[in-house]
Amino acid sequence: MNELCGTAVLSRHPRAAAEARVVLKAVAPGDHSGSDTAELLLSEVVGNAVRYATGEEIQVAVGFDEGTGVITGAVFDAEPGLGGGVRSCHVTAAEDAGLETGRGLDLLDMLAEAWGVATVGSQGKWVWFQVPAAA
Template sequence: MTGNSAVATLPRHPRAAAQARRVLEEVAPADCTVADTAALLLSEVVSNAVRHADGAAIEVAVARDEAAGAITGAVFDTEPGMSAGARSGDEPVDEMETGRGLDLLEALAVSWGVATVGDHGKWVWFQLSGY
């Protein structure tokens, strides 16, 4: 871990999102204008990994690029594919209780994506700018 990045292996447990936010706090500068948004997106991605993936642990990585003014968050889990989540198509979107994490990434992140690591798992990442 350096001042510009941090990586942590966290147990795949409901408290993992809170632990991931603490990792983000180690990297985000005190005057970071996108810290709250980064915390929200990181929590969503971690929660998806906890809920939908297998394995005992997930990996969280957070980095800041001072030159670009960007923060990147990423979560690795051992499930190579993306789950369909709560979207069955039968329920109106405004009545769904879960399943909006990817919508948040799409709406709030400058960019985001999924990078598979063969059949070993995937990284779900996002980037925010303007800190």
Template structure:
């Protein structure tokens, strides 16, 4: 559960910081049938910004951009789903402990 809280914190922080976080939606679900926890955050920016991954630049020069690397390292899967020009969902799934 600590990992789910960390990842949810990261995607919420990203939405607040990079996508005008005044209007975000957060969804969290635990599905015991498949043994997974899913977290998702919707924000009003329809695309990921450039430089949103630490792999986009030298990590020695970056002060931010490691949150999505945490998703990559810790989540079973994650992704981004756009909703036309209204915004996007950033979602992750991980096995429930």
């Protein structure tokens, strides 16, 4: 398995999503058919960490497996819980129409091949996802 990796420690700041995308672009090929999806998901997960987590920094890790074509993105923040995010499957259509936020987990469900949360005791959690190349 030949994997390319990139990592960064970023300030918990609104610019963090843009900085995380720079890491992704340095690792994943620009012509990868899942790059745009991976950028969207990475931005969403970083945005959630910036908005809801505690601590001054977040960590970003991106990997690209040249053999399988899978991009893996992961974001660590110092908040052990996933928080009170709203999932569209838990709200009525009328409630959903009025929501301005809360679609991040839905995006992960719809667009990632796989995703999950790995807690690190009381220190925080990694939220990760995988995006394959389109068939």
